[in-house]
Amino acid sequence: MEERYYLTLHDIMSEQQMKTDRRSFLEKALGAMGVLTVGTVAYPIVKFLIPPETNSPDNSTIDVVAVEEVPVNSGIIFPIGNKPGILIRTPEGVFRAFTAICTHLGCTVQYRSDLIHIWCACHNGHYDLHGRNIAGPPPRPLQEYEVNIQNGRVYVTVNA
Numbered sequence: 001m002e003e004r005y006y007l008t009l010h011d012i013m014s015e016q017q018m019k020t021d022r023r024s025f026l027e028k029a030l031g032a033m034g035v036l037t038v039g040t041v042a043y044p045i046v047k048f049l050i051p052p053e054t055n056s057p058d059n060s061t062i063d064v065v066a067v068e069e070v071p072v073n074s075g076i077i078f079p080i081g082n083k084p085g086i087l088i089r090t091p092e093g094v095f096r097a098f099t100a101i102c103t104h105l106g107c108t109v110q111y112r113s114d115l116i117h118i119w120c121a122c123h124n125g126h127y128d129l130h131g132r133n134i135a136g137p138p139p140r141p142l143q144e145y146e147v148n149i150q151n152g153r154v155y156v157t158v159n160a
C-alpha cells in the first residue's frame with residue numbers, strides 16, 4: 001500500500017518562511033562577524049594612532065600615592081608618562097623622587113631597604129638617597145624630582 005504525502009499551501013508557506021528566517025539569521029550572523037573582525041583589526045590601529053592620555057606629561061604634577069602607603073625605609077615605582085619613576089621614603093621618613101631609569105644602560109632601579117639606598121640589579125649599580133651614583137658602572141646621578149605632601153598624598157612634579 002502506497003502512502004502519499006501532500007503538502008498543503010500552509011506547509012509550503014511555512015517551509016519558505018523557515019528558509020527565509022534561516023537565511024536572514026545567517027546574513028545577520030555573518031554581518032555581526034564581519035563587524036567584529038573589522039573592529040578587532042581596527043581597534044589596535046586606532047589605539048596606536050591615538051595614544052591614551054598619560055597621567056603625567058612633562059612639566060606636570062603627579063598624584064603618586066597616599067603617604068601611609070609608603071612605609072619608612074622603602075620605595076615604590078610609579079609611572080611618569082610611559083617611563084618609570086621611583087619614590088623613596090628614607091629611614092628618617094623623608095620622601096624623594098627620581099627617574100627610575102639607571103644612567104648606565106637604562107634598567108629600572110629599585111629601593112633596597114637592606115642597603116638603605118637605590119640599586120640597579122642589571123650591573124650592580126648603586127645610588128645614595130640623593131640619587132648620586134656611588135658604586136658600580138652608573139656614570140651619572142639619577143634625575144631628581146620635586147616632592148610635595150598635601151592632604152596626606154605625595155605629589156611629584158616633573159620638569160622637562
Ligand code: FES
Nearest residue numbers: 102104105120125
Ligand atoms: S643598567 Fe644599571 S648598572 Fe647597568
